[in-house]
Amino acid sequence: MLIVLAGFTAFGGLVALLAGAHGLRQTRRIGEAGLRAWALVKPAPPGADRPLLQFETVDGRVLEIPSPVPLEPGTRAELSYAPEDPRDVVLLGREPTAVDRWFVAAGAAVLTLGLALLVAGF
Template identity: 60%
Template sequence: MQIVFAAFTLAGGLIAALAGVYGLRQTRRIARSGHFAIALVKPVPPGAERVLLAFETADGRLMEIPSPVPLAEGRSIRLAYDPGDPRDVVVDGHRRTGVDGGFVVAGAMLTAIGIALALPVF
């Protein structure tokens, strides 16, 4: 039975660590090589939780997406967006690397616990 707990803990740890690494990589990639735009922070629409960001892409498309971070409405902010998918944005000054770093740390800890649980079985 202990090997089952070890396997689930190990798998959960690996998934959490990979999710954190992927998030950090995406944030870094978009911030480094994405296109920049100035976005207007619009009010929260009915039934939503976050304000909307309205901006124009380099090819002239108008985008209106929910903000990935809490922001005050009625101001302008600078953001970087992925030209391949302009809905994927990084707001300057609000990169959320702490959340992704937390996933990496928690995943590493769960992976270590999973290995420690599996060692006595073998």
């Protein structure tokens, strides 16, 4: 029974670690290789807690998307967006990486616990 618990624990830790690593990789990829634009920060629509970002892509499309981080309406923010999906943005200088780093750390800790339980079970 301990081996099954250890396996599930290790698997859960691995999933959390990989999710955090993927988030960090995506943020870095879009920040470095994405296309840059300036966005106007518009007020949040009724019932939403985040303001909207309005920006123009290099092909002339004007997009309005929810901001990934809280911002003051009426200001401007520089962003980088993925050319294949302009709705996937990173606000330069305001990258929210704390949650992804937490997932990596917690996943590594839970994975280590699962492996220790696995070794103890044998």
